[in-house]
Amino acid sequence: xxxxxxxxxxxxxxxxxxxxxxxxxxxxxxxxxxxxxxxxxxxxxxxxxxxxxxxxxxxxxxxxxxxxxxxxxxxxxxxxxxxxxxxxxxxxxxxxxxxxxxxxxxxxxxxxxxxxxxxxxxxxxxx
Numbered sequence: 550x551x552x553x554x555x556x557x558x559x560x561x562x563x564x565x566x567x568x569x570x571x572x573x574x575x576x577x578x579x580x581x582x583x584x585x586x587x588x589x590x591x592x593x594x595x596x597x598x599x600x601x602x603x604x605x606x607x608x609x610x611x612x613x614x615x616x617x618x619x620x621x622x623x624x625x626x627x628x629x630x631x632x633x634x635x636x637x638x639x640x641x642x643x644x645x646x647x648x649x650x651x652x653x654x655x656x657x658x659x660x661x662x663x664x665x666x667x668x669x670x671x672x673x674x675x676x
Contacts, residue, residue: 550634553600554625555616555668561602561609568598569629572670594670595628595637602664610646610661617641617666624668636674642667 551559572594577587605613616622617640624639646664651657 552627553597555613555622557623558612558616560613561605564601564603566599566601568596569627570596570598571629572596592673593630595626595630596670597626597639597668600666600668603662604649605646605661605664607658607661610664613664613666614644617644621671622668623674626668638671638674639668640671642669 552562553560574590574594575587576590577585580586602609602613621638621640623636625634625636626639627633628635644664644666646661648658649660649662652659
């Protein structure tokens with residue numbers, strides 16, 4: 550079993566540095582005494598921040614980029630709230646990579662390094 554699956558496809562193990570962020574939406578304001586009045590709205594959401602691969606081939610990076618071509622994905626991720634894997638509807642942030650090596654004609658990338666994407670929770674699909 551892979552650490553991360555997107556749309557049923559196992560992704561390579563990410564590099565060190567992945568941050569798993571828990572985020573709560575809050576409806577807040579101040580009352581007449583300027584005291585903060587806040588209420589948690591909905592569930593705690595999960596964000597995989599700094600999801601990175603140090604070295605990928607063009608085929609691997611293309612696969613990862615194309616998995617997000619429809620924006621929303623179904624991802625199987627580990628959740629600290631459940632201490633287990635959950636299946637979430639998620640969406641990506643920016644995707645970036647550095648070209649490391651070009652082919653002999655200096656026209657086509659042969660390797661990428663520091664390939665990154667953040668994926669953000671839209672809601673739980675199933676456990």
